[in-house]
Amino acid sequence: MATLLGSTSDLERLRKKILDSEDRGSKPVVTVCCGTGCQAYGSQKVMQAFADEMERQGLAGKVMSRGTGCHGFCERGVVVILFPDEICYLGVKPDDVAEIVSKTLIGKEIVERLTYEDLATGHRCAKEGDIPFYKHQSRLIFGNNRFIDPKSIEDYIAWDGYSALAKALSKMTPKQVLDEVKEAKLRGRGGGGFPAGTKWETTRDAPSDKKYVIVNCDEGDPGAFMDRSLMEGNPHSVLEGLIIGAYAIGAHEGFVYVRQEYPLATENILLAIEQAEAHGLLGKNILGSGFDFTVQVHRGAGAFVSGESSALMAAIEGRVGEPRPKYIRTAVSGIWGRPSNLNNVETWANVPLIINKGASWFKAIGTEGSKGTKIFSLVGKVNNTGLVEVPMGATLRQIIYDIGAGIPDGKKFKAVQTGGPSGGCIPERHLDTAIDFDALSALGSMMGSGGLIIMDEDTCMVDVARYFTSFLCEESCGQCIPCREGLRQMSAILKNITEGKGQEGDVELLEELAEVMSDASLCALGQTAANPVLSTIKYFRDEYEAHVKEKRCPAKNCKALVAYYIEPDKCTACGLCLKNCPSGAVKGGKKIIHWINQVECTKCGICFEVCPKRFRAVAKLSGEVIPPPPQEPMPVVAQQKG
Amino acid sequence: MKTVTLEIDGKEVSIEEGKTLLDAAKSLGIDVPTLCHHDKLAPHGGCRMCSVEITKGKRARVVASCVYPVEDGLVVKTESPRIIKIRKMLVELVMACSPRTKALEDLGARYGVTGTRFKAEENFCILCGLCVRYCAEVKQAHAIGYAGRGVTRRIAFVPEIASRTCMSCRECFALCPTAKLPRETDGVCFDGLTIHDFVAEQNA
């Protein structure tokens, strides 16, 4: 049942009532991460197991359980935290729950095998705050995810929710709110890094009868899922930021645009809006301030380009979500020609913090040009995959090694791709760069929305360029010649290079195309489309040259340039590769050394995968002459075994 | 109506606010090449052939003149080396999908481009959008539209859709810079009868 809050005092009374209620503060809480990632690991079953076990072991009513949004440590889902002691268990399965309940909740003992183990030292951490993955972060925005059930507005209010809105509406004028955000030097977190306060001001000052504010939750960069987790896990924080912004700008209608691929985020923001309306935090005369504001949710339909500001606004109007070529800023003329302020999810989520703690506090965090924290998605070839929040100015090395625990399987780091399809790759020698908007741009990449894709020695950088180009070929709207035709030709050239058909002059032609695409494209997608190609050429030109001149893939990744070969002096004829080969290319027999018929081989890589590590008899060759098959069946020699 | 003054290729021009750089260039008799522009239609900004270099203060950048509004104090170059590089590449790119096309060969000749280094499927559509926009804005029939996106973007004259609104006026034929429309339909278009599916969308 919702309490209609007619004033900021009503809100404070409700907050006190929630905090004082029997369940909060006094009872222990079992928190289970129910973000999309952990749900795939079975968090709903874990939740159910806790409910059942607590009932069975007599704890029902004595211990609370809460399903929350994403905690960030996605590699080790399902993540469970037991409060008040902050015991963190990782990789929890339904079968583990009985032990957790009896041993930890009742027996006050730790279940060691479920705690974090340092890969290098074997040292275990039971407390969440001690785990290196979390210890080195500054979870100012993301941290509340672990305390809040996103479907509960009471949880949000218990954690100071809507106090910033109350402060803004009752103690500040719209101009004061805007000035605070401007003073804080908050830069957009969606990719552009444009000063939010300046955009707000442009929108506020543009003459019009109506203005709009928009949340961009289209998060199209593959590998980035910060916005998903914020929107799923703490939708009210985004909503609160949006209402404050609307107040500052003078907008009475807002839109939340969510990608179609995020059903849980859509569900949770819709529920949050419904709850906020029921409590009088949205609608007419919010908290008795006289300020009216309503919000609508718009779903995307599966197009990366629709995340571009003007494209998104076209989609809200019911037109095809493609960018428009006009040069009038959307802050001045956006949806239906009216001033529209669009900001990213994370940008809006920073606003309540800035209002509550002040611009000076915010500015003390970060670097000269980039204030505050940034949430990154740390993914790819890294041990601790997940979402990471650090102050601007943290280094790539700190994130990848201190938080991420380095590269799995003892492989060597090669590059980190930042900025998605508009960004670039950064090699090892720049790992000590302090991350901020300007530093990453100076390196030939960009911050983008915050995706950090880690690549190791087995990643082919030419293939990375090919991958991004082919992604953009499909995702470009196709309106303009430089982007559409430029990408088409770049893609054809890169495909040829990875297939061993590269020619002298190909790299130079790519650079020529890149220049025109960057100068003449209609929108930022086209203008930045060549960045992955240019940055890989800049830092890994040797790989391009190996592909073109030697028909060799240094990373041994590109199928057409790789051959699989069984080394006769390592093969013990265990038969695994022969058994698993889908095309029958592997020949051999009992105690007969196996060999691969190169003509029949489809290069699926299964033999390489299944050959036991202690033998490592299957080798990948590239750019070398493949030794010929044996003239006659060779028996395995005794000393080779074992 | 307020007037603004700007400089194009060294010449000063004063023109109504709200006009585009292309309008201003035309008023000075400067011929800026275009592929998707038409006086009866709203500017499209898709071909980027009309790109020009503008300088405001210290920053120089490239913009599409057909959609960029005139501004006081702007300095515009319509044929700088940067612009010529762009136009040459654009012509080369569209020549790949539309070879032996007079309009493109003429444009190429202007900049010394006689052929293309590129290959593409020869569908003779450069997606200038003139047919789509004319049918929508002038005839208000909306019989031709776009379909798809990215490198598979195409124009679509879907019989089930066009049969309801195409007036068979054939005015789109004359607009087509590659003469794809008249050539592939042999001069016959939708009369409520089956059409030769030159741009028809097959439900794949």
Place this chain on the structure above:
Amino acid sequence: MTETESAVGRIIDRYGGAKSALIQILLDIQSECSWLPLEGMLEVSKRLDVPLTRIYHIGTFYKAFSLVPRGRHTVLVCTGTACHVRGAPTLLDRISEMLHLNPGQTSKDMKFTLDTVNCLGCCALGPVIVVDGEYHGKPTAADLQRIFEKCE
């Protein structure tokens, strides 16, 4: 009035027939009918007074829409960057072989539709596939066999 037309009519009413809700309406039709039938598009065009060519463009522009009926079970393979780096292309090839389908295709018996999707935001599970809304991370060949056998 056909069944499709009345279903579409109800969906349009849900949004008060607002033009700006065009994409939302089409999403609901796709969800309820598993595709965008022409008669549905015609009804939307009529009720919202938007050109059919615009609806057709939207239907072919966005990945969510299908202009032909989709299979009973949708298999989506994520081809986002993180999944790509973790072997999504190989996984896609394997699934493609198992189902005898290329991405975008539906099997003749209307059982399966295979498609790719550009990042679901579950990168830690990569490579990820979604079958009928259920997420599966790092599926082995045995896992895939099990998952597909369960589908009727």
